Amino acid sequence: MKTLYIKNMVCGRCKMVVKSEFEQLGLPVVSVGLGEVELEEELTGEQKQALLQRLHVLGFDLIDDKKSKTIEKIKTLIIDLVYHQNNELKTNLSDYLSKNLLQDYNSLSNLFSEVENTTIEKYFIHQKIEKVKELIMYNELTLSEIADLLNYSNVAHLSNQFKKITGFTPTYFKQLKDKKRQQIELL
Known part of the structure; x- marks a missing residue:
């Protein structure tokens, strides 16, 4: 399993929106919590780029460091x-x-x-x-x-x-x- 950390994800509505974006991209989500999403598998470079673009439009961002x-x-x-x-x-x-x-x-x-x-x-x-x-x-x-x-x-x-x-x-x-x-x- 892989955990992704997401900036500005601070409420229940944020969790719903982020989960929906993952589902629309066909990314299998295990769980969604405040500031993090647990996935079944690692993202490909292409999947990560698509996710970054969609999250950025919504005011979220992936945290890597x-x-x-x-x-x-x-x-x-x-x-x-x-x-x-x-x-x-x-x-x-x-x-x-x-x-x-x-x-x-x-x-x-x-x-x-x-x-x-x-x-x-x-x-x-x-x-x-x-x-x-x-x-x-x-x-x-x-x-x-x-x-x-x-x-x-x-x-x-x-x-x-x-x-x-x-x-x-x-x-x-x-x-x-x-x-x-x-x-x-x-x-």
């Missing part, structure tokens, strides 16, 4: 944690990433900072703030419930972090008519 694969795995784990597990972090982020990637956190942190020009922690915070924006826009939860859901110690901590990142208080953001959210892959 080890550093990029590691960076993409870090991002995928963080996005999955924030958006799909309701930030159910039972340990600290460094232990979570080290355990899931089977690598020393300092190495992961240095690599991420070197390639992305930001820290893992800042990336994690930006993802959480985007989730907060989403939840504010839905207008179904109070700030206290949002703070609890995303493991903030209290509303003040959430509000301070929100203002530091966005320049607005959560309350002011809620009142804005043109609420700006960013696409996950652009963070």
Whole structure:
């Protein structure tokens, strides 16, 4: 079996679109996960080129080098944690990433900072703030419930972090008519 790593594949809809592209190209897929596709066999050069073209049109890309694969795995784990597990972090982020990637956190942190020009922690915070924006826009939860859901110690901590990142208080953001959210892959 062969695993391909795909950049910008961060949600359930992405998995469906990518799987569909593989099927349309007649490539036998064993499984599709966030950021990766497992195939029964190695791709030919021609198949890989056709796949690259189709994925690129959709905003995806194949990742070939080890550093990029590691960076993409870090991002995928963080996005999955924030958006799909309701930030159910039972340990600290460094232990979570080290355990899931089977690598020393300092190495992961240095690599991420070197390639992305930001820290893992800042990336994690930006993802959480985007989730907060989403939840504010839905207008179904109070700030206290949002703070609890995303493991903030209290509303003040959430509000301070929100203002530091966005320049607005959560309350002011809620009142804005043109609420700006960013696409996950652009963070």
